[in-house]
Amino acid sequence: MSKTIETGNGGEPQHQAASLEEALTTDQGVPISDNQNSLKAGSRGPVLLEDFILREKITHFDHERIPERAVHARGYGAHGYFQPYEAAKKLSKAAFLQDPEEKTPVFVRFSTVAGNKGSADLARDVRGFAVKFYTQHGNFDLVGNNIPVFFIQDAIKFPDLIHSVKPERDRGFPQAQSAHDTFWDFVGLTPESLHMALWAMSDRAIPRSFRMMEGFGVHTFRLIDAEGKSTYVKFHWRPKLGTQSVMWDEALKINGADPDFHRKDLWNAIEAGDYPEWELAVQAFDDEQADAFDFDILDAGKLIPETLIPLTPIGKMVLDRNVEEFFAETEQVAFCPSHMVPGIDFTNDPLLQGRLFSYLDTQLSRLGTPNFAQIPINQPKCPVHNFHRGGHMQMHVPKKGRISYEPNSLPGGTKAAHPQGFASFAEQMTEDKRRIRAESFADHYTQARLFWKSQTEPEQRHIINAFAFELGNCEMPHVRTRMLGHLKIIDDALHDGVASALGMEGQADDITPAVKPKDPEPDPALSILAKLPETLKGRKVAVLVAEGTDSGLVDAVKKMGKAEGAMIAVVAPKIGGAKGTGGTIEADRALAASPSVVFDAVIIAVTGDGAKKLAEEADAKDFLNDAWRHCKVIGHVPGAKPLFDAVGRSMDADEGTVSVDGGIDDFVAVAKKHRIWDREPKVTSPG
Numbered sequence: 001m002s003k004t005i006e007t008g009n010g011g012e013p014q015h016q017a018a019s020l021e022e023a024l025t026t027d028q029g030v031p032i033s034d035n036q037n038s039l040k041a042g043s044r045g046p047v048l049l050e051d052f053i054l055r056e057k058i059t060h061f062d063h064e065r066i067p068e069r070a071v072h073a074r075g076y077g078a079h080g081y082f083q084p085y086e087a088a089k090k091l092s093k094a095a096f097l098q099d100p101e102e103k104t105p106v107f108v109r110f111s112t113v114a115g116n117k118g119s120a121d122l123a124r125d126v127r128g129f130a131v132k133f134y135t136q137h138g139n140f141d142l143v144g145n146n147i148p149v150f151f152i153q154d155a156i157k158f159p160d161l162i163h164s165v166k167p168e169r170d171r172g173f174p175q176a177q178s179a180h181d182t183f184w185d186f187v188g189l190t191p192e193s194l195h196m197a198l199w200a201m202s203d204r205a206i207p208r209s210f211r212m213m214e215g216f217g218v219h220t221f222r223l224i225d226a227e228g229k230s231t232y233v234k235f236h237w238r239p240k241l242g243t244q245s246v247m248w249d250e251a252l253k254i255n256g257a258d259p260d261f262h263r264k265d266l267w268n269a270i271e272a273g274d275y276p277e278w279e280l281a282v283q284a285f286d287d288e289q290a291d292a293f294d295f296d297i298l299d300a301g302k303l304i305p306e307t308l309i310p311l312t313p314i315g316k317m318v319l320d321r322n323v324e325e326f327f328a329e330t331e332q333v334a335f336c337p338s339h340m341v342p343g344i345d346f347t348n349d350p351l352l353q354g355r356l357f358s359y360l361d362t363q364l365s366r367l368g369t370p371n372f373a374q375i376p377i378n379q380p381k382c383p384v385h386n387f388h389r390g391g392h393m394q395m396h397v398p399k400k401g402r403i404s405y406e407p408n409s410l411p412g413g414t415k416a417a418h419p420q421g422f423a424s425f426a427e428q429m430t431e432d433k434r435r436i437r438a439e440s441f442a443d444h445y446t447q448a449r450l451f452w453k454s455q456t457e458p459e460q461r462h463i464i465n466a467f468a469f470e471l472g473n474c475e476m477p478h479v480r481t482r483m484l485g486h487l488k489i490i491d492d493a494l495h496d497g498v499a500s501a502l503g504m505e506g507q508a509d510d511i512t513p514a515v516k517p518k519d520p521e522p523d524p525a526l527s528i529l530a531k532l533p534e535t536l537k538g539r540k541v542a543v544l545v546a547e548g549t550d551s552g553l554v555d556a557v558k559k560m561g562k563a564e565g566a567m568i569a570v571v572a573p574k575i576g577g578a579k580g581t582g583g584t585i586e587a588d589r590a591l592a593a594s595p596s597v598v599f600d601a602v603i604i605a606v607t608g609d610g611a612k613k614l615a616e617e618a619d620a621k622d623f624l625n626d627a628w629r630h631c632k633v634i635g636h637v638p639g640a641k642p643l644f645d646a647v648g649r650s651m652d653a654d655e656g657t658v659s660v661d662g663g664i665d666d667f668v669a670v671a672k673k674h675r676i677w678d679r680e681p682k683v684t685s686p687g
């Protein structure tokens with residue numbers, strides 16, 4: 001408790017703690033008598049070097065920042081738990097996979113890759129999906145992405161890839177964007193990256209919410225059972241809310257309207273008790289199956305189609321607690337793919353092998369000490385015993401004694417290795433030591449084609465538009481013609497769409513692939529829209545109100561929101577609310593601060609003079625126009641006609657323009673489909 005004393009004397013403290021015990025202190029615990037004024041020689045004199053309170057405060061502030069992550073700098077995290085569905089002992093002896101009653105704590109950090117810490121959430125980019133499991137046998141970090149394949153096959157190419165996507169070195173831009181020459185120059189010269197480039201140009205790279213993203217371990221891992229038997233696995237996270245995305249034009253506008261769109265969405269959902277959930281599933285297979293695939297399971301540029309190996313669900317993850325201190329937790333969390341536990345093991349994927357080195361190394365430079373595991377967010381929640389000594393920021397004071405080595409026999413000495421501790425799978429090695437890429441990694445086009453062919457029509461349209469945007473932002477014509485050459489190998493329609501959108505028909509480079517691509521059957525599991533759930537759960541619906549709006553309608557929408565698990569926001573011309581038929585309708589958001597891009601569906605509930613007024617306001621017209629352009633379902637009352645007229649839209653234009661005059665059931669039924677894709681060709685065109 002503090003009290004405010006208005007002394008009117010600029011030199012006196014204005015806030016005081018109720019007692020000395022509650023006073024602010026220095027880092028040394030010394031109570032502070034004045035937190036408003038530095039120590040001066042006289043009321044208008046110079047500040048004295050003696051002021052240790054000022055110096056400590058400013059020094060600490062000066063050192064507040066630590067180096068941001070070289071990649072994945074912008075991220076957002078939350079706590080939760082993992083719970084297996086049943087004992088997975090047939091596959092793995094990992095302790096946290098055995099007891100369906102046991103919840104293992106987790107910390108998850110989602111991130112974008114290319115942008116810096118202050119960049120906007122809705123950059124077109126891969127999303128990091130990193131999970132730290134605090135298991136009873138140590139921390140297991142599953143450091144994955146929301147795209148199941150990677151741009152490069154060998155870790156030695158990672159610095160090149162990242163330098164190409166980061167701001168160009170002379171000019172220092174563009175920020176958080178792949179739409180520039182250096183990135184597409186690298187991709188065009190590195191055909192192994194084409195498969196992931198297609199994913200990155202798809203709607204996967206502009207997710208609607210962290211809660212609506214799939215996650216992938218990307219590499220093939222091993223699960224090891226109690227007998228030491230190894231089963232290969234690919235890890236998948238499947239969101240309970242389904243995978244959902246925004247549209248590109250929407251992403252651009254959200255970045256301006258609400259650059260924190262994703263982090264806010266996660267924070268708000270958890271605060272509201274609407275805890276996001278994912279299912280952890282594996283694709284499990286053995287050596288014989290691996291040998292039969294026409295790609296290499298050690299190649300991170302390839303996925304295993306679910307038509308070949310279906311998913312086996314093994315447990316669920318729920319995020320149910322926001323962080324208390326962003327810096328201490330989300331910023332200082334240190335993920336390392338090398339954080340591995342008994343029951344799981346690595347494979348020889350050369351990308352994974354490089355990562356096993358890189359992350360520990362980067363934590364040393366970011367967190368400044370090999371003792372980073374002692375920071376609370378990184379601390380295992382099981383006992384830790386070893387004889388590591390010293391280092392910056394050593395917090396651990398071992399029990400009294402002389403022993404810091406093993407083996408030992410002096411009093412107080414203990415702790416030795418145990419055969420059931422982590423032991424690497426005994427894989428036989430036979431080949432020569434060489435710098436080489438396996439021939440089985442050489443087909444760079446078949447799976448890119450598989451991905452393209454597995455997309456629905458709107459999704460293919462979006463990929464074409466994305467390539468047109470990205471390549472259109474490249475200044476060097478040869479970067480574009482080379483990429484067109486690759487797209488032609490992947491699929492003629494893809495090439496033709498992009499070439500036509502760029503106005504560069506007939507200009508594709510002639511490229512001969514190292515291995516002739518095959519013609520795979522489409523796999524619907526690779527499409528977002530093919531498996532989109534029909535639901536309003538987790539989505540946001542806006543009701544635009546103004547003077548004269550039917551209060552009963554607003555109440556009905558709110559009630560529906562509760563029943564369907566949707567978030568309802570009342571948007572009014574002013575934050576003070578609007579006078580409805582039943583009194584003041586309270587507003588959650590003011591129209592000027594809340595464009596329709598931040599919602600999934602809208603109801604235009606304005607009528608009479610309220611509607612006429614809004615028909616003349618740019619914010620209201622943009623609200624409706626954007627909802628239309630972004631293929632959203634738009635509910636309306638008859639009185640909203642002036643606003644529709646003002647933007648030249650019919651109230652009966654298509655399935656997605658729904659009257660709520662006689663009730664909201666029809667609106668709800670259509671809004672569950674999320675977007676009206678048939679509308680899209682009428683409002684945007686690839687070229």
Ligand code: HDE
Nearest residue numbers: 069072109128129130144145155158218354355358359362
């Ligand atoms: Fe990372 N990556 N990466 N990466 N990565 C980092 O580690 C690296 C790769 C991924 O929320 C860095 O702590 C190399 C694949 C995520 O804190 C760094 C290679 C996948 C995160 C690093 C890869 C990822 C990182 C930067 C190629 C998906 C954020 C800061 C061999 C399976 C984790 C840090 C978080 C972060 C290196 C490739 C995912 C520099 C060398 C493939 C989710 O160590």
